[in-house]
Amino acid sequence: MKRGTALLETLTRPVVALLIALLLGGVFIALVQGGAEAAFKAYQSLFVGAFGNANAWANTLKQMTPLLLTGAAVAVALAAGLFNIGAEGQMSVGGLAAAVVGYSLKGSVPVPLLLSLALLTGAFVGAVWGFLPAYLKVKRGAHEVITAILLNYIAQRTTQYLATFPLKDPQGQSPSTPEVGATLPRLLPTYDVHAGLLVAVLVVAFMAFALRRSIWGYETRATGEGAGAAEASGIATGRIQIFAMLISGALAGLAGAVVILGETPFRRFPADFYGVGYGFDGLAVALLAGGSLTAVFPAAFLFGALSAGALEMEFNDTPKQIVAVVQAVLIVAIAAKVVLRRRVSLRKPNENSEKANGI
Amino acid sequence: MITLALFAAALRLWTPLALAAMGGVVSERSGVVNIALEGMMLGGAFASVAAARATGNALVGLLAGVVVGAVIGFLHAIFTQALRVPHILSGVALNLGVLGLTTFALRDIIRRGADGLDTKVLLPGELMGLVAVAAVAGTWFVLYRLPLGLRLRACGENAKAARSAGLSVARLRYGAVITSGALAGLGGVALALTGLGAFTENMTAGRGYIALAAVIFGRWNPLGAAAAALLFGFGDALQLSLQTAGLTKSIPPDFLTLLPYLLTLIALASFSGKGNAPASLGVEED
Numbered sequence: 001m002k003r004g005t006a007l008l009e010t011l012t013r014p015v016v017a018l019l020i021a022l023l024l025g026g027v028f029i030a031l032v033q034g035g036a037e038a039a040f041k042a043y044q045s046l047f048v049g050a051f052g053n054a055n056a057w058a059n060t061l062k063q064m065t066p067l068l069l070t071g072a073a074v075a076v077a078l079a080a081g082l083f084n085i086g087a088e089g090q091m092s093v094g095g096l097a098a099a100v101v102g103y104s105l106k107g108s109v110p111v112p113l114l115l116s117l118a119l120l121t122g123a124f125v126g127a128v129w130g131f132l133p134a135y136l137k138v139k140r141g142a143h144e145v146i147t148a149i150l151l152n153y154i155a156q157r158t159t160q161y162l163a164t165f166p167l168k169d170p171q172g173q174s175p176s177t178p179e180v181g182a183t184l185p186r187l188l189p190t191y192d193v194h195a196g197l198l199v200a201v202l203v204v205a206f207m208a209f210a211l212r213r214s215i216w217g218y219e220t221r222a223t224g225e226g227a228g229a230a231e232a233s234g235i236a237t238g239r240i241q242i243f244a245m246l247i248s249g250a251l252a253g254l255a256g257a258v259v260i261l262g263e264t265p266f267r268r269f270p271a272d273f274y275g276v277g278y279g280f281d282g283l284a285v286a287l288l289a290g291g292s293l294t295a296v297f298p299a300a301f302l303f304g305a306l307s308a309g310a311l312e313m314e315f316n317d318t319p320k321q322i323v324a325v326v327q328a329v330l331i332v333a334i335a336a337k338v339v340l341r342r343r344v345s346l347r348k349p350n351e352n353s354e355k356a357n358g359i
Numbered sequence: 360m361i362t363l364a365l366f367a368a369a370l371r372l373w374t375p376l377a378l379a380a381m382g383g384v385v386s387e388r389s390g391v392v393n394i395a396l397e398g399m400m401l402g403g404a405f406a407s408v409a410a411a412r413a414t415g416n417a418l419v420g421l422l423a424g425v426v427v428g429a430v431i432g433f434l435h436a437i438f439t440q441a442l443r444v445p446h447i448l449s450g451v452a453l454n455l456g457v458l459g460l461t462t463f464a465l466r467d468i469i470r471r472g473a474d475g476l477d478t479k480v481l482l483p484g485e486l487m488g489l490v491a492v493a494a495v496a497g498t499w500f501v502l503y504r505l506p507l508g509l510r511l512r513a514c515g516e517n518a519k520a521a522r523s524a525g526l527s528v529a530r531l532r533y534g535a536v537i538t539s540g541a542l543a544g545l546g547g548v549a550l551a552l553t554g555l556g557a558f559t560e561n562m563t564a565g566r567g568y569i570a571l572a573a574v575i576f577g578r579w580n581p582l583g584a585a586a587a588a589l590l591f592g593f594g595d596a597l598q599l600s601l602q603t604a605g606l607t608k609s610i611p612p613d614f615l616t617l618l619p620y621l622l623t624l625i626a627l628a629s630f631s632g633k634g635n636a637p638a639s640l641g642v643e644e645d
Contacts, residue, residue, distance in 0.1 A: 032464050083447055142627040145394060145447055146575070149568045150627070153620040161613035283451065319466035324459025331452035336442035 017333035049312020064304025070282025073251035080244030086148030088279025089155030094126035094253025099269035102180025126253015134245030208293035373592035379570035382542035389535035394450035397567025398457035403547025428544015477557035515637030
């Protein structure tokens with residue numbers, strides 16, 4: 001009985017938050033584009049684009065693939081009490097690294113080895129990019145959100161430069177790297193779902209298990225719930241936080257690699273890759289999942305559907321940026337404490353107040 | 360390389376940063392973390408161009424930018440104080456929402472056949488520079504010379520004690536964050552209405568975050584933050600003058616444009632620490 005109500009409570013919040021977010025998004029569409037009809041039409045094409053036919057389902061799963069990884073990336077950092085807003089940057093450096101490995105080894109190694117090396121390199125470079133804000137936080141006291149945002153801009157400009165000049169495909173028309181030697185195979189012929197989905201599901205399931213069952217996972221969660229108490233019980237919280245950001249960066253970097261090696265328009269790293277958006281969407285996915293890695297699966301699916309639908313919506317004259325507004329409302333609606341507080345007022349007040357250690 | 364023109368460019372680039380940084384100081388000294396500066400600037404920039412274009416009056420544009428910034432500040436106050444959303448999350452959501460909404464509106468305008476969002480009426484850069492200087496002096500004066508400033512700082516240092524002393528912490532914070540939004544919105548106005556007079560997608564491009572870094576770098580003191588903003592303004596000006604000096608043949612522009620971000624990162628890495636942060640900053644109470 002008690003477990004039942006608890007489950008209901010954890011489900012109610014995201015569902016209510018999503019409804020509020022969609023409603024407000026509709027209001028904005030109606031305000032800008034003139035009338036409720038425009039909002040209705042926009043949401044209709046959103047739904048058709050996400051679930052309307054087999055192709056739409058394939059698009060939803062394709063969009064879900066990197067979101068699983070970036071959502072998990074943000075959730076792992078969140079578990080250790082860090083907010084990784086740098087996933088987009090980590091993803092773009094990871095994607096570039098994978099592209100470089102993918103085209104330099106073209107024809108010289110067997111395909112499975114090439115793909116594995118490209119994926120691993122992407123994860124490694126992403127981890128390096130994720131290490132920087134964690135190190136600066138633990139050792140220098142600089143807030144990880146600000147440093148990660150700055151590192152995002154630096155990643156954007158650096159990858160843009162590298163893909164435009166030294167790494168540019170000399171034969172290419174637009175600035176991008178040469179094409180990689182092999183791509184992740186499609187799961188179904190003629191549909192855009194690729195093997196990256198399997199990679200993402202396996203990696204995230206493993207991380208979910210490790211976070212819940214391993215000593216590392218325990219220490220990470222203890223650090224996230226209260227660094228002071230964790231420190232007092234002998235956990236090296238600084239090291240735990242740095243490691244969590246390494247994992248987080250690796251997952252984001254892997255997402256970049258999976259997108260470059262798997263998604264159909266890519267196969268080469270374009271100069272304007274940064275801003276493709278999966279990294280930023282990962283924030284909303286992780287928050288919707290309440291920081292739980294298991295819940296990242298349904299959350300990533302939902303956001304995959306939203307982005308697949310957004311493309312169709314844009315095709316029908318509603319700019320897809322409205323999805324960002326829906327996400328923003330969603331973040332506030334999920335993080336707001338006031339509604340829940342009233343409903344559980346009979347219980348003891350929650351003592352472990354979060355501290356957003358001073359910026 | 361250090362010429363009068365460079366100095367003038369640095370001052371021009373300083374203006375929006377300094378205005379937003381003053382917004383950051385006011386909000387954070389009252390105890391509310393404000394990374395929403397970015398969205399406040401962006402919203403202010405959008406509103407100022409849209410209003411100036413619609414009315415043909417730059418002062419109306421200025422007013423619209425300030426009001427929209429203040430409204431975003433009001434939202435940040437509601438989210439953090441009434442709904443108890445963690446300050447950083449509220450900021451992330453507001454920045455995301457404002458970016459989405461302004462881009463959405465801009466693309467919708469372009470879809471209807473306009474070239475973009477621009478205006479012929481502009482504000483003189485010198486005027487906005489003077490406004491920024493006045494904002495710095497005013498923030499300093501209010502914070503350190505008026506009873507209001509003492510109360511505000513008390514909220515940031517020890518909210519519980521301030522409350523037991525009979526202060527209305529919530530009301531003071533609402534006021535501070537709304538003021539913060541108005542100042543950052545004014546920063547957006549300075550960015551949009553003194554230069555080309557056009558709004559482009561994500562035109563603030565992280566200036567709000569850089570302004571917040573200036574607040575931290577300047578130890579939450581208005582004068583310190585203004586000085587730090589000047590440093591970042593110089594970094595930006597240097598980068599621009601290197602670009603126009605034709606050095607782009609040896610140094611690619613992408614590298615030059617990352618200079619201000621890199622400079623900010625290095626400054627944060629060298630001078631962070633919680634030393635002078637208001638003690639109650641971002642602390643959530645029950």
